[in-house]
Amino acid sequence: MKPGAPSLQSTRLLDQVRERVRYMHYSLKTEKAYLYWIRFFIRWSATQSGGMRHPRELVVADVEAFLSMLANERKVSASTHNQALSALLFLYREVLGIDLPWLNNIGRPQQTKRIPSVLTKDEVAGLLAQMDGVTALLARLLYGTGMRLMEGMRLRIKDVDFERQAIIVREAKGSKDRVVMLPRSLAPALRLQLLAARAQWEADRQVQRGGVEVPHALASKYPKVGDTWGWFWMFPSPTLSVDPRSGVERRHHLYEERLQRALKKAVAAAGIVKPVSVHTLRHSFATHLLQSGTDIRTVQELLGHSDVSTTMIYTHVLKVATGGTASPLDALLSV
Structure with a gap:
């Protein structure tokens, strides 16, 4: 739990994510996106290690491997990649109350600046x-x-x-x-x-x-x-x-x-x-x-x-x- 934030009443991890998202008044769309990426991250990590592990037990290599998979295998866009990273940062900092040094060192992909389509x-x-x-x-x-x-x-x-x-x-x-x-x-x-x-x-x-x-x-x-x-x-x-x-x-x-x-x-x-x-x-x-x-x-x-x-x-x-x-x-x- 993050210092200064009220104690979480839920016991299940995803329910805790919902509780913290709503406490911080994030939109329903953000809530759904964060839950999707956190669930995806946990399940993907389980397939890599041969068993389900709590995010507290995962280290920087697990997070980096997950983000690399998204970029190299799934070929997601920079904005999607950033959204997934934001969801993981929210999980560790706001829900688990873990602000590990390596979280700050994970780089975000640069988004391509494009000229918007404009009608006459x-x-x-x-x-x-x-x-x-x-x-x-x-x-x-x-x-x-x-x-x-x-x-x-x-x-x-x-x-x-x-x-x-x-x-x-x-x-x-x-x-x-x-x-x-x-x-x-x-x-x-x-x-x-x-x-x-x-x-x-x-x-x-x-x-x-x-x-x-x-x-x-x-x-x-x-x-x-x-x-x-x-x-x-x-x-x-x-x-x-x-x-x-x-x-x-x-x-x-x-x-x-x-x-x-x-x-x-x-x-x-x-x-x-x-x-x-x-x-x-x-x-x-x-x-x-x-x-x-x-x-x-x-x-x-x-x-x-x-x-x-x-x-x-x-x-x-x-x-x-x-x-x-x-x-x-x-x-x-x-x-």
Whole structure:
């Protein structure tokens, strides 16, 4: 157990990992990833040594051999490799309370810095024209604000301010809040979506369904806060689901794969050959803002980047897209 952290109540190792992850308020996605890699590491080590051993008994050679296997045999990407290492570091430091010197000496693979795929304004218009319904509204919202996929999906009623034409993005990457613009052109459609969400909320209240999920210990302090209108989802799911942590059946926000599938179909219908994901809308938002003359610090704040160097990648996209440097071939042929 790590000094300063509360004692773990669970006895099984993986349950202890869950307990510590939740105490530190990590996301469910992180919890699942860490459990996967820790379970994988233990089972793989057992196949190498001929028997199951507790991670306390494993040494630096075991960890390095596991990471080498991922890189050389499984050929995982640098980001996946780093995720596996982070899971093991979490296990030893946060769960087992072991901060061995060799943990700090295990190198992380360098991730390749790639220029993001960005759509032109015409391509964005063509893509959005192929979409309809709530997924079309979501795609327009993500492009129009620069929000990440889950930031848009988790949008609450209370965080959409029509009067100030602003949207508050809560607990974004790095657990930071930020404010983005509410596109004027989307206000009518968002108001209609709000009415649809209101009808769903009222129907849930009439049958006394469990309220929506609220962050951290807020539900313990205010038991009925999840039932209130302000905390309801702007994009609620049409069906109920069971919360994997609490086991409570409640209404979640719209499933993210619904937008991903709709976008994939729209890309094909629009005849776009570039690699496009939902995140491409965010890349295009930033690039088009810089292209229109918005200063990079403003774009940094809208995207929620901690360091302006992260935002600078879009200036590289602009250099290529605008053809700022003439090719010597063009000068030769113009003679």
